[in-house]
Amino acid sequence: MSEYTVVVLGDTPPVRLDRLAGRARVQVSDAASLPALLPGADVLLVWDFQSDALRDAWPGSGPRPGWVHTASAGVDRLLLPDLVESETVLTNARGVFDQPIAEYVGALVLAFAKDLSGTWELQRQRRWRHRETRRLAGTRAVVVGVGPIGRAIGELLRALGVRVEWVGRTARAGVRGADELPDLLPDADWVVCAAPLTPATRGMFDRAAFARMAPSAYFVNVGRGPLVVTDELRAALLERRLAGAALDVFEQEPLASDSALWDTPGLLVSPHMSGDTVGWRDDLARQFEDNFDRWAAGEPLFNVVDKRLGYVPG
Incomplete structure (x- = not known):
């Protein structure tokens, strides 16, 4: 041999x-x-x-x-x-990463819906304040990317009662085409990006995409950093045109300590760890x-x- x-x-x-x-x-x-x-x-x-x-x-x-x-x-x-x-x-x-990333996204969606960050902050302040939180069942998610990771994310969200639309490069059974994405964004409560980085997907989530999303919607990126124009995402959060967002991937990694993303209101930053169990x-x-x-x-x-x-x- x-x-x-x-x-x-x-x-x-x-x-x-x-x-x-x-x-x-x-x-x-x-x-x-x-x-x-x-x-x-x-x-x-x-x-x-x-x-x-x-x-x-x-x-x-x-x-x-x-x-x-x-x-x-x-x-x-x-x-x-x-x-x-x-x-x-x-x-x-x-x-290798399908189920771990799906679990991570599920945790993010639950944390946003149930305002866990607000609960932790109130606990830190020793304040007892009753609030109502969002119910997941019946909400809508758009998952961009139909590889194993995107599929696993959608299936986990479905198990939580979320209505899921998958978006891929081309339309086929159970998958909407990329050209349909602008029409799907306004009704989405959760938009999850798990797409590969290609010339066609680079910068696909920009000012125009965020403008089509509802002010009550949340955005999550576990795909590749350059899929998102982060300055325009940050602007949407600062102007309260989105309820919140989570980024696990970035164009430059590690994220610089002086990046404005660290202290952007409503943004959760994690160091490319969603699949690392x-x-x-x-x-x-x-x-x-x-x-x-x-x-x-x-x-x-x-x-x-x-x-x-x-x-x-x-």
Whole structure:
């Protein structure tokens, strides 16, 4: 059995990749060493999915990895022209984050509906003040993105009695097309963005989109940061044209300490953690090992990204 060379990009690589033992030579790389290691690699595991190192390191010609796997659902950082045009197979971590992110969104929606932040603040002030909160059953949600994450979010909200409309790139059974989104926003109580970042979706939630939403509506982004024009979201919150919002992803991460988003009224900021539950790194490592077994056996890989679309179809 021939030994493969697997290069792992990341300062803190997986603790264990036991199933590769005896079949692969694993080389851990940082940004500086990546250009020298890539031409000799059969497989690249992008463990540090927020790294931009591949942009400068990907070989424009000559030997290159036949397979690149990223430990993330989003692949926009990896869609380099030379990689897209190459025969290199790109796979992602689809399936690992679906339920955790859905649970996180469900927690946000419940926290907003039941005004938990208000309760905590009143407790801090030692004030006993009775209030009425929103009932979830019968409210409407628009979930933008129909991959496994978007599907899981919608199904969880449905279990809470929320009426859900999914929006995808194109209309099909049970899914509204992206061109219908403007007409869906005015009636939505909850708008959740879980879409991939593509040229068509970049900046899709802007001033015009927020202007179509009701002042009582809430917005949540667990997709990619550049899907939202954050200055225009902040303006909508300051002008009370939205009831509230939550952002778990940002165009620049980590979010700068002097960003105006931190103290924007009605905005909850979290550090790209919606899918990160206890054991998530082990789940990612096992998923890569499962796909490596297929690779070594010459079998088709799962989670193959359509590099022109920018996501896994279906």
